[in-house]
Each structure stands twice: as C-alpha cells, then as structure tokens.
Amino acid sequence: MNVFILAAGKAARFDGIVKQLLPIGETTIIERTIDQLLSRGIQPTIVCPELIVNRPLPYIRQRGHWITETVLKTRKVWNLVSIFLLGDVIYSNEALEKILYYDHIEPFHFFGTVNEIFGFSLTRHQNQGLIETAFRTIITHAERNPDLPGIGKLWALYNCVDRRPFLRPATHFDKRLFTFIHDYTTDIDTPEQYAAFLVRVVEPGILEPVEVASR
Secondary structure (H helix, E strand, O other): OEEEEEOOOOOHHHOOOOHHHOEEOOEEHHHHHHHHHHOOOOOOEEEOOOOOOOOOOOEEOOOOOOHHHHHHOOHHHOOOEEEEEEOOEEOOHHHHHHHHOOOOOOOEEEEEOOOOEEEEEEEOOOOHHHHHHHHHHHHHHHHHOOOOOOOOOHHHHHHHHOOOOOOOOOOOOOOOOEEEOOOOOEEOOOHHHHHHHHHHHHOOOOOOOOOOOOO
C-alpha cells in the first residue's frame, strides 16, 4: 500500500499562504497528518511542486492544472493499493483508520461527506487501464470546458466512476464507491472555515492528540 498526501493546490483564497501549513493545535495541518501516518508505521509520499515540510520523506514534485491531473502524474509509483489523502484536510484518527484499513476491492473508493471528499483509494489488480481511462476522461473534459465549476476535481472523478454527469457535488452515493465520514474531519478551503474549525474543535479540546514522530 502506498499513501500519498496531495499538497499541490495554489491556495488562491488564502492570499498565497500555504494552507497545509496553517497551525492546528501545536503543529500544522499537513504535519499532523504525517505524524498520524508515521505513528501507524506508514511513510507517506508528499505530492507538491516544492518542499513544504522538513521531513526525510519521499517527494513527487508535480502540479497539474487540476487535482485529477496531479494524481495521474504519480501513476508510475502506484502500488496494488494506493491511497490519496488531501494536505488541507484535518483528519480524526477514526476517519484516517477508516480510509487506511478499508477493504479496498473496487478500482476506486472515495471517503467524505455529501459536500466534501477527504480521500480516495485506487486498487489496481487488473484495473490499471480502467483507472487511467477514468482520469483521462475527466482531464479531457476539463481541457474542453475549463470554465465549468468543479471541473477536473474529485467530485467529477467520482461522478465519472459512478457513471453520472460531471456535476459537483454528487447526488447519488453508491456504498461500493463511497464511505461516509461523520466526525470533525474537515477540508479547509477558506479562512472562514479555518477560523470556525479552531473555535469548534481546537479551542474546546476536541482535537485528538497525535503521537509526534521523530524528525
């Protein structure tokens, strides 16, 4: 199993601030996810165009126009099961274990809420061609329709796999393809979401402690 943390976004709504490095508790968003993985004996690969954490971890220095394009650029190092986490998501321990230890059978499986995708897995087996075709379909559609909202993103990929129109968010959830996460796990997209998470989860002490790996 390979685990990737995608951190190639441009953070346009944060005035150029690298949102993965926003402080959360006594660490940062991405460092917390890294420690959660390392404490479980999993060394993640960081997918980002530049070095953003000072850790002896493998890096893939890539950035596509869309997240789906960035993921496809990592295909040479996909394993039998490859799990993709998002560098701007704050994961509960329960949510992370649900993603990591799910029985990955289908070529694709997504994890999140009705509004957000927090991660997904690719299971190759004999499905490499099918997986790459789905990504290329979304990327081609994005290139032809660059102004459509949500184009080239993970909801478009989910809907493509579910054989639905490329809408965002999805309106149909197949349990073979999607597992819901119902806790404080949050995708930080805006400064307002970040501030609200601090008030709702961090300040009351709801955020779980994470074992810090040696650096």
